[in-house]
Amino acid sequence: MRSLYKAAVSSLILLLAIAFLCTTVNSEDHTYCSAMDTADQTYCVAMDGVDSETLQIALNWVCEPGRANCSEIQPGENCYEPDNVKNLASYAFDSYYQSQGQSPESCDFNGAATITTNDPSHGSCIFPGSKESSNKTTQSCNAGENLKLRTYKTTQSCNAMETVDQTYCVAMDGVDSETLQTALNWVCGLGGANCSEIQPGENCYEPDNVKNLASYAFDSYYQSQGQSPESCDFNGAATVTTNDPSHGSCIFPGRKELLNKTKQEGNSTQSCNAGKDSKLITLSGNKKSETKNILLIAYLVGALPTVLLLLLCVLRANV
Template identity: 35%
Template sequence: MAAPAPLLVVLLGLTLLPLLFFPGAAGEVGVCWGTNGDNLPSPAAVVQLLKRQSITMVRIYDTDRGVIRALANTGIKLMVSLPNEQLASAASSPPFARQWVQDNVAAFYPTTRINGVAVGNEVFDMAKGLTQQLVPAMRNVQAALAGLGLDGAIKVSTPVAFTALKKSWPPSEGAFQDDIAQSVMRPMVAFLRQTGSPFMINVYPFRAYLDDPQHISVAYWTFQPNDGVVDPDTGRRYYNLYDAQMDAVRYAIRSVSPGSVRASVTTQDAGGNDDDILLTSSEIGCSDWKIPKKHCKNFANGLIAHTLGASSARAKHTSGLLDSVGAGAGATSAYIFALFNEDKKSDDSERNFGLFYPDMQPVYDVDFVHGSGPVTPAPAPASSWCVANAGVGDARLQAALDYACGHGADCGAIQPGARCFSPDTKVAHATYAMNDYYQRHGRASQACDFNGAGSIVYQQPSICDPSQAASWCVARAEVGDARLQAALDWACGHGADCSAIQRGGRCFDPDTKVSHASYAFNDYYQRNGRASQACNFNGAGSIVYQAPKIGNCQL
C-alpha cells in the first residue's frame, strides 16, 4: 500500500467504463487476502468464511501453496502475485517466467480457478529501481501463459499506486507522472489493450478525508447523500470520491494511449466506446484506526452496492452542463483491502484494515451480495428470474454463458454428468448460468443484460434446481468384488429393500456383484434423502445424475 497522497492527487475520478465483454453487466467485489499475521485462521477455515460471505474473488500477494490448494474446487476466482523481489528475473529471463508460471499457475489450474497474475505491486512507489523492468516482466509472464494455452483465461496486469498520477483534479486533467508517462505507462496501456487485461489501480478515498476533512465531507467519501463536487472543465458532478478518483485514472490512460482521443466523459454517457480497457481497483479499503467503524462500514457497503451496479448511470442536462447523477463504478471491479486485521503489519493504521478479526468475527457488518446505503436500488420484486433469449442465437448465448460462468456464477451443475446438464441445449445451460449470476448480484436489472441475451421474468421458469434434481447411487466396479459384497451386505442390512435382487426377483439379472450392489446402494441412498454420504460405502459408491439401467431393471 502506498503512502497518503496530497489532496490534489487524491481527488481523482472515473467515468463509466464499458465492460470488456458485456457493457450492461455489473462489476464484482472481492477481497485482498493478506497473511502478514501470526494469529490468522487456517486457509481451509478462511475458505469457509469466504463461502459464507458469498465472496467470489480473492487477491493474494504471493503464491502460497496452502491458500491456492484450499481454494481448489470452490469456484472462487484467485489472482496470484509475482512479488517485486522476482520482477528483475522475470523481466530478464523468459525461461524464469515460464518456470514460474508452470510452478505457480499451471500446476494448480483449473482445479483452482486462477484468473489473474499481478506482476509486482506498486512498483513505482515501492521498488522504483525496477520501474523499467515492469512491462518486460509482464510480457514474459504473458508469453509463458500463452505458451501453455492459458492466456485467454488468465490475465496479466500490475497494481499501480495511486501516486502514479501527477494530477488528478479536476479529473478531466488526470495525468501520469512525467518520468513514467511515456516510458512505462504508454507501453503498459498498449500491452493491456492488446491482451484484454485490466488496468489495476490501488485507491484509498479515506486518506483524502484524513488529509483535508474541512473540504472533503464524510458523506462524499462514504457514498452517503451529498451535494456533489463539480469538475469545472466538464461540468460533471461527482457524488462520491471514488468515482472522482477513478475518472482521473481513465483520463490519464487516455492521455498515453496511442491514437486515442482524450474525449470528455460525456462521450461515454452519450454511448461512445473509445476505451476498451477495464479498470479494476486492486486495493481499496478503510483503516478504522483513526476513522470511526461506522464510516468504514458505510464506505464498504456503499462501494459494494455501487460496484455491483446498484447505482446505475443516469444523466441529465442542466444549464448546458452534464450533471451525472450516481454515475460511476458499476462496470469496475474492486478488491477490498483487507480480509483480516494482520498484527505483523508496520503500523497501527496498517494493522486495522481488516473486515474481520483473526477469530473470523466481523469488524463491522458487510453485505457482499447487495451492499447497503443510499446507492442501493429500489427492492426487486419478491421473486424474479433471468432467462436466456433463444432468439439471439447460439453464438451469443455461448458468449453470455461463458461470461456468467467466468464472473461468479456457479456452473458446476451444468457440466457433463452433473445434476443440471440435461437438457443439453445452449438455452437451458445459458438460462441456468445467467440466472445464477443474476441472483448472486441481488437481482439488479443490469445483471440480466448479457448484451441483450437475457430477460427478466416474474413467473418461475423451468430452471433446474440442483438441490431437487434427480440423482442415483451406483456401484464402482473398479473397487473389486470383495468390497462390493461387503458394501452390498451392509446396505441390505441397514434398511435397503434387497428383495428385488434375490434369486427370482425382478432385478436379479444380470447376476453380477456390480448390478446387485448398484441396486442395493441406490435403494439405501434414496431412502436416506439422497444425502451424499449415503452413497459412500467406503468408496464403493458413486452418485450419477442420469438414470442408470442395469439389464432390464431401471433404478
C-alpha cells in the first residue's frame, strides 16, 4: 500500500514539473513578442531652432515632388493641429522618412530635420513611424512561419543574384531646362545628394548641359535612397532606366554601386553556399514549438498511470 502511494506521489510531482516547463516555454514566446515592443523605433522630425522659411521650403518639397503622404496635415484632419510649420513639417518629414525605409539620408533636408527615438505622436495624431512600429510588432508576433519564409527567400535571393538589373535614375527626355534646373538645385541642396563630380573640372562636368548634370545628380540621390522608385520622379522630370549612363571617365553612382556589389560577390557566394546557415535559421524558429509538443505528449502519457494509481489507492483504502 505504501509503495503505491509513493509511486502516485512521484508521478504527481513529475506531472507538475512537466506542466511548469510547458508554462515556461509558452511564456518565453510571449516575452519575446513583448520585448519587441521595446525596440527603438526611429522618427524624422523638424529640428529645433530652424527658421520657418527653411522649414516651409522643405515642407513644400516633401508634399509635392517628394510625394510624401501629407493627407493627415490638411485642415480638419487629425494632425493639422497645432497649426504651425514645425508641427506640419515634422509629420511630413516622418512620412517621407518611413516611405524611404528609414534611410538616414532621407532625414536631412539641408539640416532642417533630425532623427529621434521619441514618438512625436500626440492625441489623435499618430505619426507614420508609430503606425510602422505597430504593424511590425503585429506581423512578427502573429506570423509563426516567418522564419521558414525567410529561409526560402534567402535561398531564392542567392539563386537569382546575377539576374537582377542595376537601375539608374536620369533626366527624362523632353523636359524643359528650367524644370530640370529647379530639380537639380533641390537635389544638390536640400536633397543632400553628392554632386561633387559635376562641379567644374571634375569627371562628370562635361558635357556641360543641364540634362547631363541633372542626370548625375538624380542618380546620386536615387542610389542614396536605396533605389526607391519614389525617389526618382522630381515632379516628372526623371525616369528609371537599366541603361548605364556612365561615359568616358564619368562613372555614375549606380555604376559605382554595381561595382561595390561585384566586390562583395565573393562573400555573398560563401553565404549562399553555406546551407547550414539557412537550416539554423529554420531550426531556431521551430525549436520551441517542437519542445512544447514533446512536453505535451509526456504530460499526457504520465497522466494516465498517475490517475490509475490514485484510484487504486482509494479503492484499497476503502476495502
